[in-house]
Amino acid sequence: MIFGRLPKVLGFRGVVSGGWAAKPVITACNSATTLRSARLFHSSFIRKSYEEEMVELDELNKELSADDSVRLKKIRNIGISAHIDSGKTTFTERVLYYTGRIKAIHDVRGRDGVGAKMDHMDLEREKGITIQSAATYCTWDKDGDHYNMNLIDTPGHIDFTIEVERALRVLDGAVLIVCAVSGVQSQTVTVDRQMKRYNVPRITFINKMDRMGADPWRAVDQVNKKLHIAAAAIQVPIGSEKDFAGVVNIIDRQVVYFEGSQGEKLRVSKEIPEELKEIVEEKRKVLIETLADVDDTVAECVIDEVEPSIEQIKNAIRRGTIARKFTPILMGSALANKGIQPVLDAVCDYLPDPSEILNKALDVDNAEAPVGLVAAAEKPMVALAFKLEEGKYGQLTYLRIYQGKLRKGQMMTHVKTGKRVKVARLVRMHSEEMEDADEVGAGEICATFGIDCSSGDTFTDGSVNYSMSSMFVPDAVVSLSIAPATKDAANFSKAVNRFQKEDPTFRVHYDKDSKETIISGMGELHLEIYIERMRREYNVECTVGRPRVAYRESILGSAPFDYTHKKQTGGAGQYAKVMGNMKASSLADPEDVGVSPDEDLHFKNFFQTKIVGGKISEKFLMACQKGFEDCCEKGPLIGSKVLGVDMTIDDGATHPVDSSELAFKTATNYAFKQAFLQSQPVILEPIMNVVITAPIEFQGAIIGLVNKLQGIIHDTENHADEFNLTSDCSLSNLFGFASKLRASTQGKGEFTMEFKEYQPVLPNVQKQLIEDHEKKNKEQQ
Numbered sequence: 001m002i003f004g005r006l007p008k009v010l011g012f013r014g015v016v017s018g019g020w021a022a023k024p025v026i027t028a029c030n031s032a033t034t035l036r037s038a039r040l041f042h043s044s045f046i047r048k049s050y051e052e053e054m055v056e057l058d059e060l061n062k063e064l065s066a067d068d069s070v071r072l073k074k075i076r077n078i079g080i081s082a083h084i085d086s087g088k089t090t091f092t093e094r095v096l097y098y099t100g101r102i103k104a105i106h107d108v109r110g111r112d113g114v115g116a117k118m119d120h121m122d123l124e125r126e127k128g129i130t131i132q133s134a135a136t137y138c139t140w141d142k143d144g145d146h147y148n149m150n151l152i153d154t155p156g157h158i159d160f161t162i163e164v165e166r167a168l169r170v171l172d173g174a175v176l177i178v179c180a181v182s183g184v185q186s187q188t189v190t191v192d193r194q195m196k197r198y199n200v201p202r203i204t205f206i207n208k209m210d211r212m213g214a215d216p217w218r219a220v221d222q223v224n225k226k227l228h229i230a231a232a233a234i235q236v237p238i239g240s241e242k243d244f245a246g247v248v249n250i251i252d253r254q255v256v257y258f259e260g261s262q263g264e265k266l267r268v269s270k271e272i273p274e275e276l277k278e279i280v281e282e283k284r285k286v287l288i289e290t291l292a293d294v295d296d297t298v299a300e301c302v303i304d305e306v307e308p309s310i311e312q313i314k315n316a317i318r319r320g321t322i323a324r325k326f327t328p329i330l331m332g333s334a335l336a337n338k339g340i341q342p343v344l345d346a347v348c349d350y351l352p353d354p355s356e357i358l359n360k361a362l363d364v365d366n367a368e369a370p371v372g373l374v375a376a377a378e379k380p381m382v383a384l385a386f387k388l389e390e391g392k393y394g395q396l397t398y399l400r401i402y403q404g405k406l407r408k409g410q411m412m413t414h415v416k417t418g419k420r421v422k423v424a425r426l427v428r429m430h431s432e433e434m435e436d437a438d439e440v441g442a443g444e445i446c447a448t449f450g451i452d453c454s455s456g457d458t459f460t461d462g463s464v465n466y467s468m469s470s471m472f473v474p475d476a477v478v479s480l481s482i483a484p485a486t487k488d489a490a491n492f493s494k495a496v497n498r499f500q501k502e503d504p505t506f507r508v509h510y511d512k513d514s515k516e517t518i519i520s521g522m523g524e525l526h527l528e529i530y531i532e533r534m535r536r537e538y539n540v541e542c543t544v545g546r547p548r549v550a551y552r553e554s555i556l557g558s559a560p561f562d563y564t565h566k567k568q569t570g571g572a573g574q575y576a577k578v579m580g581n582m583k584a585s586s587l588a589d590p591e592d593v594g595v596s597p598d599e600d601l602h603f604k605n606f607f608q609t610k611i612v613g614g615k616i617s618e619k620f621l622m623a624c625q626k627g628f629e630d631c632c633e634k635g636p637l638i639g640s641k642v643l644g645v646d647m648t649i650d651d652g653a654t655h656p657v658d659s660s661e662l663a664f665k666t667a668t669n670y671a672f673k674q675a676f677l678q679s680q681p682v683i684l685e686p687i688m689n690v691v692i693t694a695p696i697e698f699q700g701a702i703i704g705l706v707n708k709l710q711g712i713i714h715d716t717e718n719h720a721d722e723f724n725l726t727s728d729c730s731l732s733n734l735f736g737f738a739s740k741l742r743a744s745t746q747g748k749g750e751f752t753m754e755f756k757e758y759q760p761v762l763p764n765v766q767k768q769l770i771e772d773h774e775k776k777n778k779e780q781q
C-alpha cells in the first residue's frame with residue numbers, strides 16, 4: 001500500500017571523477033524539504049522492539065521529579081477512531097456530557113437541529129460527518145483521583161485521513177469504536193493500521209448494542225482475526241437490541257445498569273442475572289486465557305492453576321494494552337446513553353499516561369541524531385504544532401507539549417525558520433470554545449494564537465534545536481482546476497494558502513502550460529469541502545473543472561541513450577553530450593542505487609552518474625541531475641509525474657568554451673525523453689479499494705453497478721440486514737460514484753475508498769490520453 005510507503009526519494013550517487021563516491025548521497029526529487037521529511041519519516045519509524053523502548057524510557061524517566069510523576073499519572077491524551085458512522089461523534093458527545101463539559105446532549109443530525117458539540121463546522125453539522133478533528137479538554141474522577149483528558153474526535157472518511165494521522169501522532173492512546181452490527185469494517189482496518197504505525201495503544205468499544213442484529217461476540221472475534229491483535233471482552237451485555245440495559249464487568253463480576261433519562265445514573269449491583277452467570281464465567285476464562293498469551297504473571301497463574309486476582313488481571317490488561325499486544329473490549333450504545341462511563345474508567349485504568357510512551361525528536365545540531373524526550377517540567381520546552389485552524393481570533397495552532405512547560409507571554413523558537421515568537425495567549429480547547437491557561441505542562445495539549453507555522457512544525461524554548469519527526473503524508477490522487485469566478489484573487493489566494501498550511505494532503509500548483517491553478521487531494525469529497533469552505537469562509541465563488549485522476553508515467557523496460565546538444569552557429573555556443581542508459585527502477589540492483597534490498601523500488605526514481613576520468617565535471621553533472629528532476633515532474637507522455645525510472649549517465653563530452661550548465665540540463669532533458677519513449681512507457685492510474693455497505697435487498701443492484709465500473713470484486717459479506725462488498729476499481733471510473741450509489745440504493749448505501757496501488761491503464765486508454773494531451777497542447781500554443 002502506498003500509505004505505508006516513504007515519500008518518493010531519488011538515489012543519487014555522488015560524483016567523483018575516476019571512481020565511486022564513498023557514500024551514496026540521496027537527493028530528493030522535488031525539493032530539499034521532501035528529502036528532509038523522507039529522512040525524518042524514515043528515522044522515526046525504524047523502531048526498536050517494545051522491550052528495548054521501555055529500557056530507554058525507564059532511563060529517561062529517571063529525570064522526572066516526584067511532582068512530574070504525580071501530575072503525569074493523571075493525564076490521558078486520547079483519540080477516538082473508527083469506521084465512518086460508527087458513532088464516534090455520538091460517543092464523544094456523551095463523554096462531554098458525563099464529564100460535565102456540556103449541559104445537554106445533542107445528536108448528530110438530531111431533531112433539535114443543534115448538532116453535536118464536536119462537529120462545530122457548519123458543514124460538519126449539515127452533512128452529519130466529522131471533517132476536522134476537534135480537541136477537547138475534560139476531566140474525569142475515578143476512585144478519588146482527578147484525571148485530565150484531552151480528547152480528539154477524528155474523522156472516519158478516508159478523504160480526511162490526514163486528520164486521523166495527525167491525531168494519532170500526538171495521542172498516547174485511543175478508543176477504537178466498532179459497530180456491533182457491522183463489526184470490523186474497511187475503515188476500522190485502516191485506522192487500526194494507522195494506530196499501529198504510530199504505536200498507539202487502544203481499548204475497543206463495541207457501539208450500537210441497541211441496534212437490530214447487534215452481535216458483540218462476532219465483533220470480538222473479528223477484532224482478533226482481522227486486526228491481528230489479542231482481544232477479549234471485559235464486559236458481557238445485559239440484553240441486546242431494544243432490551244439492552246447494562247453490562248456485567250467480568251473482571252470483578254459487578255453489574256452496572258445505566259439509568260436516568262441520559263444514562264447518567266449508574267446502578268451497581270452484585271446480582272448477575274441468572275441467565276448470564278454461565279456466559280460471564282465462560283468469557284472470564286477466555287479473558288484470562290487471552291491475557292496468559294501476552295502476560296507472564298497471568299500465564300504463571302494459569303500454569304499453576306490458580307485464579308489470578310482482580311488486581312493481577314487489571315495490571316495485566318494495562319501492561320498488555322500499553323505494550324500494544326492486547327486490547328480490552330467494552331460494549332454499549334452511545335445513542336441509548338449506555339456503557340460510556342465504564343469506557344472512561346477503562347481509559348484511566350488501561351491507557352498510558354504521557355510518561356509511559358517513548359517520544360523522540362531529532363537533534364538538528366547533531367546530524368539529526370534521535371533524542372528521547374522527557375515529560376519533565378524542568379527540561380527545555382519542545383512542542384509540536386499538529387493542527388491549525390482559522391478561528392474568530394485568527395489562526396489557532398494546536399500544540400502538544402512533549403517536554404518542559406509553556407507559559408503565557410513566553411518566547412519560543414520556530415525550529416524550521418529559527419524565528420522567535422511570543423505566546424500571547426494560551427488556551428485549552430473545548431471544541432470551538434476555549435479556556436485561558438497561564439501555563440501548560442509536558443504531556444498536555446493546548447492551543448495558541450497568531451503563530452505563523454505549518455502543521456507538523458516544532459517549537460522549542462530556544463535552548464535546544466530539536467525537530468519532532470514528521471507525519472506521514474499520503475500522495476494526492478485527484479485534482480481539478482479552479483479559478484475564482486469573481487475578481488477576488490486576494491481572498492482566493494488567502495484561502496488556498498491557509499488550507500495548504502492546515503492540510504498537507506491539500507496541494508495547489510499553477511500549471512504554466514494550461515495557465516490554470518490546480519488543486520489536488522485525497523478524493524472528490526476532500527476537494528469539494530475546500531471549495532465549499534472558500535465560498536462560506538472567504539466569500540469566494542469558484543469555477544471548477546472536472547475532477548481529474550492524478551496519473552503517473554513510468555517505464556517497464558530499458559534503453560540506452562546518446563544525445564548531443566549542439567548549437568554552435570553565431571554568438572555564444574551550446575555544447576553537451578550525455579550517454580548512458582535508462583531502466584525501470586524495478587530492474588535496478590538495490591545495492592547499485594544505494595537502498596536496502598527489501599525496499600520496494602517500483603515507484604522510486606534514481607539518478608546515477610558513473611563517469612570515469614572526469615569527462616563531465618561535477619558542476620555539469622549537477623545540472624544533468626536538475627534536468628532529470630524536471631523531467632520527473634512532467635513526464636514525456638501526458639505531462640504527469642514520473643515514477644520508477646533509473647537513469648544513469650556513464651559517458652559524455654564537454655566543449656572547452658561552449659559547454660554550460662544550461663547545455664547539460666537541456667541535453668539530459670532530451671536524452672531522458674528519447675530513452676523514456678523507447679523503454680516501454682506506460683501511464684499508471686490509481687486503483688482504489690472500494691468497500692460498499694448497503695441493506696441486503698440492494699445486493700444485486702450494487703454488484704451490477706460495480707461490474708459496470710469494471711471493478712474487481714474481492715469479497716462479499718452478508719450480515720443480518722446489510723451486506724458489504726469489497727472491490728478494486730480504477731479511480732477514473734469512480735467519479736460521481738456517490739450519486740450513482742445513492743440512486744441505486746435509495747440513498748441507503750454508503751462506501752469508502754482508499755488508494756491501493758498504481759496500475760498501467762489499458763493500451764487504448766493510454767493512446768486516448770496521449771492524444772487528448774497533445775490536442776490540449778496544440779490548443780494552448
Ligand SMILES: Nc1nc2c(ncn2[C@@H]2O[C@H](COP(=O)(O)OP(=O)(O)OP(=O)(O)O)[C@@H](O)[C@H]2O)c(=O)[nH]1
Nearest residue numbers: 084085086087088089090129130156208333334335
Ligand atoms: N442505533 C444506534 N445508532 C447510533 C449509535 N451511535 C451512533 N448512532 C448513529 O449512527 C450515525 C453516525 O453517528 P456519528 O456519531 O456521526 O458517527 P461518526 O463515527 O462520528 O461519523 P463520521 O464522523 O462521519 O465518521 C448517527 O445517525 C447516530 O445517531 C448507537 O449506539 N446506536
